[in-house]
Amino acid sequence: MGKSFTLVQLRYFGAVAKLENMTAAAAELNVTQSTLSSAMAQLERELGAALFTRLSSKGLRLTPAGRRLLLGSQAFLEEADLLYQAVRDESEALAGELVVGIYSPLAPFKAPVILQAFEAAHPNVKVSFHEGDQESLRQALLDGVCEVALMYDLGVGREFERRMLERIPPHVLVSAEHPRAARREEPVSLREFAQEPFILLDLKHTREYYLDMFKQLGIRPETRHVVSGYETVRSYVARGHGYSLLNQRISMKTTYAGGEVVALGIIEELPPIEVSLVRPVGAKPTRKSRAFERICIELYGKASG
Numbered sequence: 001m002g003k004s005f006t007l008v009q010l011r012y013f014g015a016v017a018k019l020e021n022m023t024a025a026a027a028e029l030n031v032t033q034s035t036l037s038s039a040m041a042q043l044e045r046e047l048g049a050a051l052f053t054r055l056s057s058k059g060l061r062l063t064p065a066g067r068r069l070l071l072g073s074q075a076f077l078e079e080a081d082l083l084y085q086a087v088r089d090e091s092e093a094l095a096g097e098l099v100v101g102i103y104s105p106l107a108p109f110k111a112p113v114i115l116q117a118f119e120a121a122h123p124n125v126k127v128s129f130h131e132g133d134q135e136s137l138r139q140a141l142l143d144g145v146c147e148v149a150l151m152y153d154l155g156v157g158r159e160f161e162r163r164m165l166e167r168i169p170p171h172v173l174v175s176a177e178h179p180r181a182a183r184r185e186e187p188v189s190l191r192e193f194a195q196e197p198f199i200l201l202d203l204k205h206t207r208e209y210y211l212d213m214f215k216q217l218g219i220r221p222e223t224r225h226v227v228s229g230y231e232t233v234r235s236y237v238a239r240g241h242g243y244s245l246l247n248q249r250i251s252m253k254t255t256y257a258g259g260e261v262v263a264l265g266i267i268e269e270l271p272p273i274e275v276s277l278v279r280p281v282g283a284k285p286t287r288k289s290r291a292f293e294r295i296c297i298e299l300y301g302k303a304s305g
Contacts (some may be wrong), residue, residue, distance in 0.1 A: 098126070238260055
């Protein structure tokens with residue numbers, strides 16, 4: 001016999017899951033807190049599972065069962081809306097909100113371009129980008145904070161499915177005043193820089209990716225500065241504090257701190273980074289997130305071959 005939970009209960013559940021607070025969710029839904037609490041208790045009884053962990057600070061956290069329900073209910077509720085539109089003979093144009101995860105160093109390059117293309121194709125969908133590092137995006141996907149994420153392949157395990165868009169090789173970044181910058185068209189060996197100060201982009205999984213390159217070549221970098229901002233790395237390099245390894249190339253050579261940087265190709269065959277669309281395995285995607293994926297593939301997918 002099927003369970004008898006309602007669409008209203010699922011919508012209430014989605015609001016509570018998003019805000020992680022019963023009072024805030026009741027205010028957003030314009031219902032009393034007692035009504036919302038009763039609906040959540042009934043939903044948990046029908047499903048036979050606790051959906052939230054109640055914290056002492058009156059906040060809430062999704063349980064594993066709650067995360068599974070959130071991942072599955074988003075597409076279900078969207079289909080219910082489309083059924084309503086079909087019965088009323090209304091347009092099935094996509095509408096509503098979509099939260100997409102994006103790896104912070106990718107955001108300045110990709111987010112504005114994708115957003116412009118997506119809004120042109122689907123003007124009734126409000127897209128919000130949830131920026132973070134690789135680890136926080138993994139957790140955001142598992143917690144249902146975002147449906148899909150644009151991120152590197154680093155640290156992405158078998159609990160996720162990936163659609164690779166681009167492979168981006170690493171490059172050496174030096175100041176425009178560096179002796180090697182005058183021959184910028186000629187690739188360099190990473191070994192040439194073994195004795196120079198190295199500036200490391202310090203993000204989880206990313207730092208290991210760069211440091212492993214040195215290990216592959218049997219050299220040890222002279223790490224002078226460890227910073228967490230992509231543009232900070234570029235600014236340090238431009239001001240002559242050392243060289244760095246990066247993947248994304250920026251057409252603008254001038255940095256925030258002034259001075260210019262030059263990207264140099266690398267002779268050694270070092271592993272590229274893969275930019276991928278990532279979602280949890282088993283999560284049924286909404287039509288909005290599928291539309292977002294199609295836009296990304298149209299913009300960047302051809303670069304994957």
